[in-house]
Amino acid sequence: MIQLKRLLENLEYDCIQGNEDITVESVIYDSRKVISQSLFVCIKGTAVDGHKFADEVVEKGAVVLIVEETVDVPEHITVIKVKDTRYALAVISAAYFDHPAQKLKTIGITGTKGKTTTTYMVKSILENAGYKVGLIGTIEAIIGNEVIPANNTTPESYIVQEYFSKMVEAGCDAVVMEVSSQGLMMHRTAGFVFDFGIFTNIEPDHIGPNEHKDFEEYMECKGLLFQQCKIGIVNCDDKHFEKVIENHTCKLETFGISTNADLQADNIEFTVEKGILGVTYDLKGLLECQVAVDIPGTFSVYNSLTAIAICRHFKVPVEKMKKALKAAKVKGRIEMVKVSDDFTLMIDYAHNAMSLESLLSSLKAYQPTRLVCLFGCGGDRSKLRRYEMGEVSGKLADLTVITSDNPRTEEPQAIIDDIKIGMAKTDGKYVEISDRKEAIRYAIEHGQKGDIIVLAGKGHEDYQEINGVKYSLDERVLIQEILEEISR
Incomplete structure (x- = not known):
């Protein structure tokens, strides 16, 4: 059981009915899963509006409803009104699991391409250096020895916090995760601050009736990550990068092939050896060495550069980075x-x-x-x-x-x-x-x-x-x- 006030402590809200001095057993956002003493968050989904299930969840035993609009339920039910129930779910979930992100180094990677490969590269480098790393992404979530197939690139905020909590229990030091524009727009990563937020690139994608209305909104949503991290690491070669970081509140670093990047790849060469394609390049700027990756293409230069830009903050020796990048493989990605x-x-x-x-x-x-x-x-x-x-x-x-x-x-x-x-x-x-x-x-x-x-x-x-x-x-x-x- 957990005190309702503790779950609401980082949230702006109005208690419009009932009593805040109560305890709840669980936090639920799917009406089918409500049990006795639940707190139920009424989410407005694209297909279903959780407010319509207010009566049903009360009958099942919910004692607190988090709402955006008025619901008609018995007077003894506590009703908490907030501006955005998706945001509220994220903040409440973080408190419910006792703020696990504060016990991990959190790395969030956003961009149209390169997110998946880069997350695995980062995991490979950090684990090669002795860290224990959790992963959340398009293919799967990895928590210690547990592998959970993914439904969304960025899961619902409650699931994110649950995974973080399990990672803490499993002894993880860090988590690297893919952060989609949809995930940012829907506050799935709200409720905590990333230690590192990364931007790989952006191209017109995910624009349509159930995603983003236009490219401007898509860029704006990507940029939300840089209002929710301590250090932003961005690809300065992308022609839209200044628009993406426009409202940033974090410290910024850059990587790229251009000479003004803080971390630069120079003298890029494509290699072929016994049917294996790869790239080599000279790393310049914040670190200096030669890098070889057994994954082809210029995008492999960018993916590996991104991983190095992140992992240098973990004081990983250059030789260990090089060894891990040489071995890094991602299922189904080149x-x-x-x-x-x-x-x-x-x-x-x-x-x-x-x-x-x-x-x-x-x-x-x-x-x-x-x-x-x-x-x-x-x-x-x-x-x-x-x-x-x-x-x-x-x-x-x-x-x-x-x-x-x-x-x-x-x-x-x-x-x-x-x-x-x-x-x-x-x-x-x-x-x-x-x-x-x-x-x-x-x-x-x-x-x-x-x-x-x-x-x-x-x-x-x-x-x-x-x-x-x-x-x-x-x-x-x-x-x-x-x-x-x-x-x-």
């Missing part, structure tokens, strides 16, 4: 799978035109014999994405292998036909093989010396969704099966 010394095979999550274009453009810089792109598109999603991805692959890849992704309730061939409409705008060569395993087999069996083969779209996913059923499909497993079948 994940190279060794199948031959002659050509490179990789798995990547690129599942829209922007991410696919960025990936293929970066790989062309390695001057492959052929750039081969295998991908499909998800069913029950915009057809525009299919046309765009077909056009991007047709323009940039030497060969496109069009296959199935998650067809959901659509016919795989209908999706492939849509992709071909985009392909038709280009001179790109393609083959179509609906069965994804057979498509991968084709790409491997026809691999030529010096090729780069990209399996795009599935990334970290280990399933294929067909007519509402998720079937097991992990591309790493498929590749091993194919190699064994070929060797037999």
